[in-house]
Structures are given as C-alpha cells and as structure tokens.
Amino acid sequence: xxxxxxxxxxFELIRSRIVWAYAVFLLLSTLGLFYLGQNxxxxxxxxxxxxxxxxxxxxxxxxxxxxxxxxxxIEFLLTQPVDRKTVYWSEYFGLAxxxxxxxxxCTGIPVLIFNFSFTSIYLITSGIILTFVFISLAFxxxxxxxxxxxxxxxxxxxxxxxxxxxxxxxxxxxxLFRDYPLEKIIIFLTSLNPVDLSRVMVILQTDVxxxxxxxxxxxxxxxxxxTGKVYAFAILILWILIPSYxxxxxxxxxxx
Amino acid sequence: xxxxxxxxxxxxxxxxxxxxxxxxxxxxxxxxxIITVCSDCEIKTIKEALALSLDGDxxxxxxxxxKENNLLVDKSIKITGENKVVIDLEFVNQGFVIKKENVTxxxxxxxxxxxxxxxxxxxxxxxxxxGCTIENNKIYNSFFAVYLAESKDCIIRNNIIKGDAKSESxxxxxxxxxxxxxxxxxxxxTSGHRDGIYLEFLKNSKLNGNYSHNNLRYGxxxxxxxxxxxxxxxxxxxxxxxxxxxxxxxxxxxxxxxDNWGPASYGILMKDISNSIIxxxxxxxxxxxxxxxxxxxxxxxxxxxxxNGWAMKILGNSLNNTIISNNFEGxxxxxxxxxxxxxxxxxWNYWDKYEGYDMNKDDIGDVSYRPVSLYSMLIEKxxxxxxxxxxxxxxxxxxxxxxxxxxxxxxxxxxxxxxxxYKYD
Numbered sequence: 001x002x003x004x005x006x007x008x009x010x011f012e013l014i015r016s017r018i019v020w021a022y023a024v025f026l027l028l029s030t031l032g033l034f035y036l037g038q039n040x041x042x043x044x045x046x047x048x049x050x051x052x053x054x055x056x057x058x059x060x061x062x063x064x065x066x067x068x069x070x071x072x073x074i075e076f077l078l079t080q081p082v083d084r085k086t087v088y089w090s091e092y093f094g095l096a097x098x099x100x101x102x103x104x105x106c107t108g109i110p111v112l113i114f115n116f117s118f119t120s121i122y123l124i125t126s127g128i129i130l131t132f133v134f135i136s137l138a139f140x141x142x143x144x145x146x147x148x149x150x151x152x153x154x155x156x157x158x159x160x161x162x163x164x165x166x167x168x169x170x171x172x173x174x175x176l177f178r179d180y181p182l183e184k185i186i187i188f189l190t191s192l193n194p195v196d197l198s199r200v201m202v203i204l205q206t207d208v209x210x211x212x213x214x215x216x217x218x219x220x221x222x223x224x225x226x227t228g229k230v231y232a233f234a235i236l237i238l239w240i241l242i243p244s245y246x247x248x249x250x251x252x253x254x255x256x
Numbered sequence: 257x258x259x260x261x262x263x264x265x266x267x268x269x270x271x272x273x274x275x276x277x278x279x280x281x282x283x284x285x286x287x288x289x290i291i292t293v294c295s296d297c298e299i300k301t302i303k304e305a306l307a308l309s310l311d312g313d314x315x316x317x318x319x320x321x322x323k324e325n326n327l328l329v330d331k332s333i334k335i336t337g338e339n340k341v342v343i344d345l346e347f348v349n350q351g352f353v354i355k356k357e358n359v360t361x362x363x364x365x366x367x368x369x370x371x372x373x374x375x376x377x378x379x380x381x382x383x384x385x386x387g388c389t390i391e392n393n394k395i396y397n398s399f400f401a402v403y404l405a406e407s408k409d410c411i412i413r414n415n416i417i418k419g420d421a422k423s424e425s426x427x428x429x430x431x432x433x434x435x436x437x438x439x440x441x442x443x444x445x446t447s448g449h450r451d452g453i454y455l456e457f458l459k460n461s462k463l464n465g466n467y468s469h470n471n472l473r474y475g476x477x478x479x480x481x482x483x484x485x486x487x488x489x490x491x492x493x494x495x496x497x498x499x500x501x502x503x504x505x506x507x508x509x510x511x512x513x514x515d516n517w518g519p520a521s522y523g524i525l526m527k528d529i530s531n532s533i534i535x536x537x538x539x540x541x542x543x544x545x546x547x548x549x550x551x552x553x554x555x556x557x558x559x560x561x562x563x564n565g566w567a568m569k570i571l572g573n574s575l576n577n578t579i580i581s582n583n584f585e586g587x588x589x590x591x592x593x594x595x596x597x598x599x600x601x602x603x604w605n606y607w608d609k610y611e612g613y614d615m616n617k618d619d620i621g622d623v624s625y626r627p628v629s630l631y632s633m634l635i636e637k638x639x640x641x642x643x644x645x646x647x648x649x650x651x652x653x654x655x656x657x658x659x660x661x662x663x664x665x666x667x668x669x670x671x672x673x674x675x676x677x678y679k680y681d
Contacts, residue, residue: 039563042586049646167649174638182640190643199647210518210543211565211588212642217519219643 001082002090009094012070019102022058026050026106040115041206044123047111048202051127052195056134057159059099063138064155066095068148075256084252092244096135100128119205126198129236133194134159136244143247143254166193183218191232194239201232294318302327302335302343309333311356317341317364325349330356337363345369351379360389369398371426378403378428382410390415400428401446404436412441419448421472429454429477430468433461441466451477452494459483466490474499475516486511497522497542506532516542523564526551533557536680539564545587548574557581558680566592566632575599583677584608584627591668592632598668602627606674614675625673628664630657 013019029050037043070091077087108124137158145151170189174182190196203209204224209216222228291305291313299305302324305315311332319339326349329335335352341363345351347370352361359382366379378400382388386408394416395401401417404410412431421427430446430453433439437459445467446452452468455461455478466489468475475491476498478484485507491498497516500506506529513523523542524534529551538560539545545564546556554577561567567587568579572595579600584590585608604620605627612623631650634641644650657664 039586042563045646049648052646053648164648164652167644167647171634171641171644171649174640178638178640186640186643196643196647200643203645207517208565208588208645210521212645213519213639215640216642 002086005077005082005086005090006094009070009091010098013066013094013098018062019098022062022099023102023106026054026103027110030107030110034110034114041117041119044111044115044117044119045203045206045208047107048123048199051107051123051130052199053163055103055127055130056163056195059131059134060138060141060155060159061152062099063095063135064142064151065148067091067139067142068151071256078256085248088248088251092135092139092248096132099131099135103127103131119202122202122205126202126236129240130194130198132240133236133243136240136242136247139251140243140247143250162193162195166196170196183215184222186215186219187222191235194236197232197235197239201229288312288314290314290316292316292318293322295320306331306333325351327352329354329359329361332356332358334360335362335364336360337365341365342367345379350375350377350381352381354380354382354388355385357385358387359385360391361393362389362391363393365394365396366398367396369395369400371399371428376400376403376428376432378432381405382407386410389413394418398428398430398449400432401430401449403432404434404439406435407439408437410436410439412439413443415444417444417446417449419446419471421448421450424450424472427472430471433458437461440464445469447471451475452491453477455479455481455484457481461485462487464488467492469493471495475513476500478503482506485509490514491516491523493517494521496520497524499525499527500529501527503529504531508532508534509536511537512540513537513542513545514540518543522547525549526554529554534559538562538680539567544569548577550574552576554578555580558678559583560585560680561590562586565589568592570600571595572597577601578603580604581674581678582606583680585677589629589632591627592636593628593665593668594636596663596665598665600668602668602670604672604674605670606677607670608677610673610675612673619675621673621675624669624671626658626661626664626669628668629654630663633664 030047033043033046074087107127111120111123138155141154141158142151145154190200200223204220209220223232291299291309293299293302293305293315302317302322306327306329309315309331314334317337319341321342323344323346325345329352342365344367347368351366361380369379370377379395379398380390381403384406388407388410390402391413396418398417398419402412417430419427419430427450429451430449431441431444432454435457439461441463443465447470449471451474452471453476458481461484463486469492471494473495475494479501481503483505488510490512492514494516498513516523521543523539523545525547527549531553534554534556536558540562541564543565545561546568548570550573552575556577556579559582561582561584563586566589567584568591570591570593572593577600579602581604583606590607607625607627610621610625612621612625614621630653
C-alpha cells in the first residue's frame with residue numbers, strides 16, 4: 001500500500017511547476033558557477049553556499065505548503081482502510097525522495113562531472129541529508145499548526161533560525177566567553193544545527209581548512225577523524241529521525 | 257781600465273738579476289700544474305691530490321666513485337670533476353672544508369652527509385676566506401650542503417641540493433650563510449632541508465633565480481641581513497613558506513611565492529623589516545601571502561596576490577608602509593589587521609571584490625574600497641569564529657559593515673581603487 005501512495009505523491013509532485021522551477025534553478029546556478037569560475041575546487045565552495053542557503057529554504061517552505069495543500073487528499077485517504085502510518089511515511093518519503101532526486105540530478109551530477117573529489121561527495125551527501133532534515137522540520141511545523149499561515153510562518157522562522165540566527169548566537173557566545181578555551185564547545189554547538197554541521201564537514205574536506213588556524217586544527221582533529229565523521233553523520237541522521245518521528249506521533253493522534 | 261771592468265761587472269750583475277727574476281717567474285708558471293685524479297692514475301685519491309697541490313693548481317677528478325671525507329683545502333686551487341664524479345662521505349665527517357681564498361669547486365656530486373648535533377657537518381664548507389666559487393655541483397642526502405662562514409666575494413651557482421630531512425630538529429639547511437658579504441647565489445635548487453636558504457648577517461649580496469621547494473620549514477630564512485637583493489627566485493611548497501626578520505634595505509623583485517599552504521604557512525612572513533622594496537612578486541595559493549609584524553617603511557608595489565587565504569595580514573605595529581598598484585584576486589580575505597587604527601597607505605590597487613563604479617572612465621573607481629572585512633577583524637579577535645567561515649551571517653555582517661563602517665579601521669581604505677587588473681608578468 002505504501003508503494004501505491006508513494007507513487008501518487010511522486011506523480012503529483014512531478015506535475016508541480018515549483019519542483020521544475022527548483023530543478024532548473026539548481027541546474028543553472030551549478031553550471032553557471034562552473035562556467036564563470038576558473039577554479040573548480042573554489043566553485044564547489046560557492047555551490048556549498050547555495051546548498052546551505054537554498055536547500056533548507058525550499059525544502060522547509062515547500063514541504064509545509066505541500067502538506068497543507070494535500071490536506072484534502074490525506075483526509076480522503078484516511079476515510080479508506082489505510083492506516084495513518086502508511087499515509088504519513090509515503091507522503092514524507094515521496095516529498096523527500098523527489099527533492100533529493102532533483103538535487104542529485106541537477107547539482108550532484110554536474111558537480112561530480114566538473115570536480116570529482118571527496119569534497120564533492122561530501123557536498124552531495126550533505127545536500128541530500130539537509131533535504132531530509134528540512135522536510136522533517138516542515139512536516140513538524142505543519143502538523144503542529146492547523147492554521148496554514150501559522151505553519152508557514154513557523155517554517156520561515158525555523159529556516160531563519162538555522163541559517164542565520166543560530167550562527168549569530170554562536171558568535172555572541174564566542175564573544176562573551178572569548179577568554180575560555182572553546183574548541184570542544186564549538187563541536188557541541190555545531191551539532192545543534194544541521195546546517196552548520198554539514199558546512200563544517202564539507203569545509204574540513206577542502207583545503208580552506210588550513211586557514212582555520214589553531215582552533216581549526218583542533219576541530220579538524222575531532223571532526224576530521226573517522227570517529228568524528230561517524231559522530232557527525234549520526235547527529236545528522238538524528239536530525240532527520242527526531243523531527244519526523246515527533247511529527248508522525250502528532251499526525252497519528254491528530255483530529256482531522 | 258778599472259773603471260771599465262767595474263762597468264762590465266755592473267752590467268753582468270744586472271743581467272744576472274734579470275735572469276734570476278725570469279727564472280723565478282718561469283718556475284712559478286711551470287708550477288701551475290694540473291693534477292689528475294682517477295682510479296688508474298698515479299694519484300688515486302682526492303686527499304693525496306690536495307696534499308700535493310700548490311697555489312694555483314687545478315685538480316681534475318676523472319669520472320668515478322670516491323669514498324672520501326674531510327677534504328681540507330688550504331691552497332688557492334680549482335677542483336673540478338669530469339663527467340660524473342661521485343664523492344660519497346658514507347655518513348662520516350664532512351666534505352670539503354675551504355680555508356683559503358680563490359678556491360673553485362665545480363662539477364662534483366657529493367653524497368651522504370652525516371647528521372651531527374654538535375658540528376654543522378656540510379658537503380662544502382667555506383670558512384674565513386674570500387673569493388670562492390661553488391658551481392654546478394649536485395649534493396644529495398645532505399645535512400648541511402653549502403655552508404659559508406665569515407667569507408666574502410663568493411659565488412654559489414647552479415647547484416642542485418637535495419636533502420632527506422625527516423624532522424626539523426634532525427636536519428640542516430641547504431645553503432647556509434653566516435656573517436658573509438658580497439655573495440652571489442644564483443640558479444640553485446634546494447629541497448628537502450630544514451631551510452632551503454638560510455642567511456644570517458649577510459650583507460650586500462644578490463640572490464637570483466633560485467628555486468627552493470619542499471623544505472620542512474622555510475624556503476628561505478634570513479635575519480640581520482641588510483642590503484641584499486632577491487630577484488626571480490621561486491619558493492614553493494615549503495612547510496612554512498619564507499620568513500625574514502630584523503633586516504633593513506632589502507629588495508625583493510619578481511619572486512614567486514607559491515603553494516605554501518598549511519595552518520602555519522606564509523608566502524612571506526616579515527618581522528621587523530624596514531626600508532625595503534617588495535615589487536612585482538607573485539603570491540599564489542598561500543594561506544597567508546604577506547604577514548607584516550613590526551615592519552616599517554616598506555614599499556609593496558605591483559605584486560600579484562592570487563587565490564590566497566589572506567593576501568595580507570598587517571599587525572598594528574607595522575607603520576608607514578605603502579601598498580600601491582597591486583592586484584588582489586580570488587583571495588578569501590584581502591587585508592586583515594588586529595588593530596582598529598591604520599598607519600599604512602593603500603592606493604591604486606586592483607581588488608576583485610570591489611563593487612564601485614567609474615563614471616569618468618579613468619580606470620580609477622569613484623568610490624573608495626575598504627579591504628578589511630568585519631569578519632576578518634572578528635577572526636583576529638576571536639580565532640574560534642573561523643568555524644563560521646562561509647556561513648550566511650558573516651556575509652550579512654560584512655555587508656552591513658560596508659554600508660555603515662563602525663568597527664573596521666576608518667583610514668584603512670583605498671581611495672582610488674583600480675577598475676581593471678594590472679598586467680604584470
């Protein structure tokens with residue numbers, strides 16, 4: 001049953017103009033950056049900026065709106081002998097898979113063609129993970145708000161928080177506690193934000209990491225090691241699982 | 257009659273004097289002989305040849321493999337190799353020790369110099385003398401390779417020096433000069449040492465066209481070495497780049513500082529350098545291209561800064577430097593400083609991050625450019641904030657600071673930034 005609903009969700013999304021616009025935007029910006037920049041490893045860093053900025057934004061906003069828009073479809077499905085688990089997870093995976101697929105095709109493959117390296121692989125992995133994370137958050141915010149406007153508002157605030165406000169807070173923490181050794185705290189703090197975590201993981205792969213000086217070297221020691229990578233990956237997976245599971249729990253008890 | 261005989265006697269005396277003078281001269285000419293060393297020759301070892309030689313002789317070493325060490329040169333002679341002459345020191349003692357003026361050592365291959373923590377064992381060591389020439393040699397596996405102490409008027413040219421340095425504490429320098437003057441160091445290649453070229457108390461000397469790469473610590477390192485000129489040298493992939501200290505009146509032109517990339521690497525680190533000219537150099541892919549600490553009155557003109565992490569880090573104690581007509585392209589940070597004051601002049605530079613316009617088409621931007629970004633200031637103050645590199649907040653901070661400068665030094669500004677790149681090649 002999950003397959004069937006998954007298929008309907010995917011077909012519906014493929015017909016959506018926004019998904020196509022997203023695909024065209026990703027493809028054009030990736031190719032454009034590669035054609036304009038001479039140095040392909042620096043271009044990968046510029047693409048990282050797009051990934052960290054655009055993917056969370058589009059995933060969370062579109063995800064929230066999508067769930068509100070398919071409210072009638074979901075309600076209709078729930079009148080049939082289908083359990084909520086199936087409906088929820090097929091909606092979730094349908095959306096996340098389509099977005100990851102679009103990203104992989106439009107950004108991932110060009111990046112791999114122009115610059116086949118470990119950095120690129122990290123970049124693509126983190127892009128896919130971020131898609132999943134922010135769709136989880138989108139579902140969470142639309143499930144806890146019955147009002148569409150409130151839900152979208154919460155999503156925008158969440159995006160703002162992860163993309164900008166969190167870093168501002170980190171900066172003020174650094175400033176306030178600048179007399180103390182902060183290296184270990186940095187690692188803890190970055191774990192609290194999937195965007196930061198994936199940015200740091202990609203940057204540590206590039207040669208920009210040499211610029212990070214002493215604190216960079218300490219971070220490299222922790223995060224660059226195998227255990228560090230496993231830790232970061234596990235944290236990112238938790239960032240997918242926890243919001244999506246909480247929203248599933250709420251969804252399964254919700255009155256429609 | 258008596259008078260006459262006296263006259264004849266006088267004549268004879270003069271003649272004899274002349275003859276003997278000629279004899280002495282002639283004898284001397286004959287003594288400038290060529291001594292040949294080879295395995296089938298009469299003289300089989302270099303040591304023997306050195307013992308037999310007199311001032312002005314030439315020792316020609318024929319092709320072969322010589323296991324010798326501690327070769328003291330205390331006569332003004334020329335030592336030269338034919339074809340491939342290998343002198344293997346077998347990790348005992350040192351190679352040539354030159355203690356007389358006007359000695360030439362050329363076309364030799366010297367190998368395997370021992371690491372010693374008490375003596376600076378070297379392949380060719382020149383002490384307290386003048387006028388030596390060290391040319392076309394290959395020195396492999398060296399601890400120190402060419403070592404000059406208290407010497408003058410020497411030439412070190414076309415040598416290839418390759419070390420096998422494993423750690424900084426157990427390795428020596430490729431070309432090491434201490435308290436020398438008027439030396440020409442030209443077209444040498446040094447690699448695999450602690451410092452490729454190390455100069456201390458060197459005066460009035462020239463270094464041209466040397467290539468120093470893959471050394472553990474510095475490609476070139478000098479201290480207290482005034483009035484030297486460095487031209488067309490290449491320093492590439494050295495552990496920490498080039499570091500120069502406590503020096504006045506230096507000229508650096510058309511050198512390349514490349515690929516010195518690492519947490520503590522610099523294109524060139526200048527500490528207490530003053531009254532010097534840095535012109536037409538290229539800094540490419542260094543973590544920090546130019547680092548100035550306590551350096552005054554430098555003319556940094558017409559250089560290329562391309563794809564460095566920091567193009568320039570200028571500490572607050574560096575005053576009265578002029579940074580004019582340089583190209584800044586693709587650097588993560590153009591200029592950073594730890595001070596909120598600026599005592600240096602920036603003018604007519606090309607900055608690729610410049611976003612101004614040029615209404616009167618004179619190639620000079622009409623709006624001034626501030627090369628220091630707020631984020632780079634922040635990193636100087638709180639190094640941990642580097643973790644936010646390439647995050648959105650830093651861009652936002654930089655933009656707001658650009659619109660309303662509050663924190664960055666008010667006078668650190670290029671009032672006439674150039675619109676198009678200069679072509680220096």
